[in-house]
Amino acid sequence: DAGITQSPRYKITETGRQVTLMCHQTWSHSYMFWYRQDLGHGLRLIYYSAAADITDKGEVPDGYVVSRSKTENFPLTLESATRSQTSVYFCASSDMGTPYEQYFGPGTRLTVT
Template identity: 95%
Template sequence: DAGITQSPRYKITETGRQVTLMCHQTWSHSYMFWYRQDLGHGLRLIYYSAAADITDKGEVPDGYVVSRSKTENFPLTLESATRSQTSVYFCASNPRDRAYEQYFGPGTRLTVT
């Protein structure tokens, strides 16, 4: 199906475990973003990418790692999950020529116990 998908949709993991959240888009958009959404903080940018192999930190990058070997995929890895990383994670993308309107995936609800 066309669009932007995230997997898994729900994940429960334990403190200290490594977790990877997947994001896949079928539009060949250049730009991709990872946000976390927490009550009282709105959406905060974790990492973003302008193209394959080009990534940069956002507002809250600590504890996260990203890669982008292919344009359509932008996985987010929590190297050693902490309870403070319990959140809803959203992936988004936008094409270079659409004045920065972003298209969001459905989100992944992550619980770290």
């Protein structure tokens, strides 16, 4: 099916472990984004990418790493998970022609114990 998918949808991990959240889109959109959603903070941008092999930091990048070797994939890695990274993570993508009309994935709920 076409669209933007995230996996896993739910993840529980322990403090200090490495975790990778996957994001895949089938539209060949140029732009991709990772957000975290926390109560009282709305959505905050972690990292974004304008194209394959081009990534940049957003508002809250500390503790996260991204890569984009292929246009359709944009994985987010928590190198050493902390409890403060417990959150709902959303991946989004947008087309170069309408860059601000973002399409969001269903989200990954991550709990760090």
